[in-house]
Amino acid sequence: MNARITLAVAGRVLTQVRRDHRTLAMLLVVPCVLISLLWWMFDDLPGGMFDRFGPALLAMFPFIVMFLVTSVTTLRERSSGTLERLLTMPMGKLDFLLGYALAFGLLAAVQAALAVGVSVGLLGLDVNGPVWLLGLVAVVDAVLGTALGLLVSAFATTEFQAVQFMPAFVLPQILLCGLFVPRDAMPGVLEAISNVLPLSYAVDAMQELVGRADQVEVWRSVAVVAGFALAALALGAATLRRRTP
Amino acid sequence: MMKNVVEVRDLVVVRGSREVLPGISLDVPAGVTGLLGPSGCGKTTLMRCLVGAQQVRSGTVEVLGEPAGSAPLRTRIGYVTQAASVYDDLTVAENLRFFARVLGVEPAQADEAIASVDLASHRDQVVARLSGGQRSRVSLAVALLGKPDLLVLDEPTVGLDPVLRRDLWELFHRIADAGAAVLVSSHVMDEAERCHRLLLMREGRIIADGSPDEIRERTGATDIEQAFLHLVETQPSGEGDAA
Numbered sequence: 001m002n003a004r005i006t007l008a009v010a011g012r013v014l015t016q017v018r019r020d021h022r023t024l025a026m027l028l029v030v031p032c033v034l035i036s037l038l039w040w041m042f043d044d045l046p047g048g049m050f051d052r053f054g055p056a057l058l059a060m061f062p063f064i065v066m067f068l069v070t071s072v073t074t075l076r077e078r079s080s081g082t083l084e085r086l087l088t089m090p091m092g093k094l095d096f097l098l099g100y101a102l103a104f105g106l107l108a109a110v111q112a113a114l115a116v117g118v119s120v121g122l123l124g125l126d127v128n129g130p131v132w133l134l135g136l137v138a139v140v141d142a143v144l145g146t147a148l149g150l151l152v153s154a155f156a157t158t159e160f161q162a163v164q165f166m167p168a169f170v171l172p173q174i175l176l177c178g179l180f181v182p183r184d185a186m187p188g189v190l191e192a193i194s195n196v197l198p199l200s201y202a203v204d205a206m207q208e209l210v211g212r213a214d215q216v217e218v219w220r221s222v223a224v225v226a227g228f229a230l231a232a233l234a235l236g237a238a239t240l241r242r243r244t245p
Numbered sequence: 246m247m248k249n250v251v252e253v254r255d256l257v258v259v260r261g262s263r264e265v266l267p268g269i270s271l272d273v274p275a276g277v278t279g280l281l282g283p284s285g286c287g288k289t290t291l292m293r294c295l296v297g298a299q300q301v302r303s304g305t306v307e308v309l310g311e312p313a314g315s316a317p318l319r320t321r322i323g324y325v326t327q328a329a330s331v332y333d334d335l336t337v338a339e340n341l342r343f344f345a346r347v348l349g350v351e352p353a354q355a356d357e358a359i360a361s362v363d364l365a366s367h368r369d370q371v372v373a374r375l376s377g378g379q380r381s382r383v384s385l386a387v388a389l390l391g392k393p394d395l396l397v398l399d400e401p402t403v404g405l406d407p408v409l410r411r412d413l414w415e416l417f418h419r420i421a422d423a424g425a426a427v428l429v430s431s432h433v434m435d436e437a438e439r440c441h442r443l444l445l446m447r448e449g450r451i452i453a454d455g456s457p458d459e460i461r462e463r464t465g466a467t468d469i470e471q472a473f474l475h476l477v478e479t480q481p482s483g484e485g486d487a488a
Contacts, residue, residue, distance in 0.1 A: 008346035016334050019371070081330035085387070088296045089347050090319040242314065243300045245260060 001094050009091075009099020010106075013073070017107065023069070027107060031061040031115040039123040054125050055206035056179045058115055058134065062108040062142035063199060064170055070104060070149030071162045078153065083240070093240045097150060097233050101143050108142025109135065128213035137205045137218070140225050144198055147232035154239035173199035178207075198228035248310070249274050250395055250426035251295060256304035258290050265290045266449045268304065273395075273428050273444075277421045279437055280430040281469070282446030288430040289327065291446075292397050295428070296324045309394055320348055323388030323396045327403075329380040330387075333373040337364055337383050340372060341390065350391045358386040361416060363409075378405045385413075389420075396420060396427045402436065414439045437469035445473055452476045 017024055035057055042049040077083040086096065112135045119125040120134075127134060152169060156162040176186070176194040183194050194200045205221035208214060251273035258266040265287045280288050293299035294306050297314020306313035309321055331340045341355035359368050362382040367375060372383055385401055396417075402410045414436075417427045421441070429440070437443055437457050445453040445460070453460050453476055457469060466472035 004349065005347050008343055011346075012332070012335070012339075012343045015339060016332065019334050080333075081326045081328050082332060084298055085324065085326065085330040086347065088298055088319060088322065088324050089344070090316070090349070091347055243298060245300050 001092055001098075002090070005091055005095040006099045006102065009096055010102040013100060013103035014106070016073075017103075027065060027069075028111055028114055031058075031065075031111055032118045034061075035115055035119050036123065039119075050123070051126055051210055052207075053179065054119055054123075055134075055210045056177065056203045058112070058119065058138060059141055059177075059199070059202040059206040060174060061115060062111060062138045063145040063202065064166070065111070066104045066108060066142040066145030067149040067170060068163065068166055070100060070146045071153045071156065071165060072149075072159050074100070074150050074153040075156055075159055075162045079157075084244070087240065087242045093237045096240065097147075097237055100150065101146050101229075101233065104146040105139050105143050109139050111142075112138030125210065127210055129209035129215060129218060133215070133218060134206065134209055137202060137209070137222055137225075140222055140229065141199075141202045144202070144225055144229040144232065147229045147236055150236035151232050151239065154236070170199075173197045176200065177203040179203060198225050201225050201228075250309060251428070252305075252307045253291075253294070254305045256291075256294060256306060257302040258287075258294065258299060259302050260290065264449070266294075269450060271444055271451050271454065273426055274442065275421065275424065275426045276441035277417050277427045277429065277439070278442045278444060279440035280428060280444045280446060281434060281437055281473070282430075282432065284432050286446050287449040288432075288446060289399055292324075292399050292428070292430060295395075295397050296322055298324075320391055321394045323390070323393035325381075325384050325388045325396075325398045325401055327399045329372075329377075329384040331372055331380065331383045334371065336369050336371050337375075337386075338368040340383055341386055344387045345390050348391045354390055354392075358389040361389060362386045363412065378409060381405070382409075382413075392423075392425070394425050396425060398427065398429045400430055400432070402429075402431065403433075410436075434468070434470040434473060443469065445469075445476065447473075447477060452480060 035054060038053055038057055039050050116131060116134050120127055120131055148169060152165040153162055156165065176190060176197055177200045178194065183191055183200065186194060201221040201224040205218050208217045208221065249272040253269060253271050256266050256269045257264065269291065282288055290299060294301055295308055295313055308318055311318050337359060338355065341358055342352055345352055345355045359365055362385050364379065364382055364386065367379060372380055381401060388396060402413055417429060421427050440457065442456055443460055444451050460469065460472050464472040464475040466475050
């Protein structure tokens, strides 16, 4: 591991994103628009629906967006030959992965700051825990999306395939994360599956912050998400080979 | 002259069900060496072996006295793949600065490399907007960073106009004169005359090895293309490992 190289990768990824104005705008604006839409939709309904769905949405954005962006960008690195070139240089696999995680983690932090700012400041989302912890959960969540995106990019040969991994890997997690049906009310099998999906814990952490705000519970969920992210990064590292057939 | 820069012995590479290199042996000394042969004869696979990107079944590949692919070699070899391995959405200068940071060489070298492939006037242009020839020169510039002791160039002059091709060959010779070894592959036989030494390759084997003059003399041919045809016709396949 080498800090200079990791930072070089992160800097390069951020420069690429900065150059792509449309992607950057979508990364930052779309979550704010969607969360506002959600608020507006529930505005006239009784029952504090926004407080129930809002936090889950805040957990999903960074995960989904970073999953997509990373799987496509790393697939590009694999198919354009830049990855092969980097791996013939003094580039550690971990430097490469952490560089990406760092760049997208930073982007996620900005994205979360905006989305949380809009939710809490403008739309009146009630947060009982510290607001910064909401941001932290979002960043860990983004790193998880990045790590999974890196991992699945190894199994796609075209960008078209890479995008298809979104419904395959992400939608089941959204369905089973406890947003539509509380996890303990699901059929036993589904609850068990839900218990081993990382997004469930990210949503738990967000909902806990808005609800009872028991910080121990929040940190426990964050730790689980971080554990999944680390495991996915380790598996992703295994798919980066200096020597290929 | 010093020990060979590259020494390959009995190298076997299998890709899928095909034996691409069925036990090849060769040396690359300092100077400009041309690796010539038709498309699909295993040139790229051989080059990938030298830079440590190819899984090999058996045999040894030694580069600069170290096993190919070992960590100390990673700053000492410049490698240009056939497709330009650079970032399309970055400018020429951003690409070079990034790779310079990865290699740990000072940023000034990035500008030098850009100048030596004659792209100084395009340095702030995004690579995607450059022509094919310009993009492959950006890729070449990256390989020049850190002043490598061995340059491995996979068809770097394909699709370039004659003036540029001449300029690039002059650049390869300047680099070789400064002490590095340059291995250039091509499927265009008329580039042979520009090399100090040639390795003619066919179906994963070296069928001739020597200076352009030596090869012409040995085969009685007037040019390398004729010499290649002569060798193919007189040597039964499978006994081609001429020294």
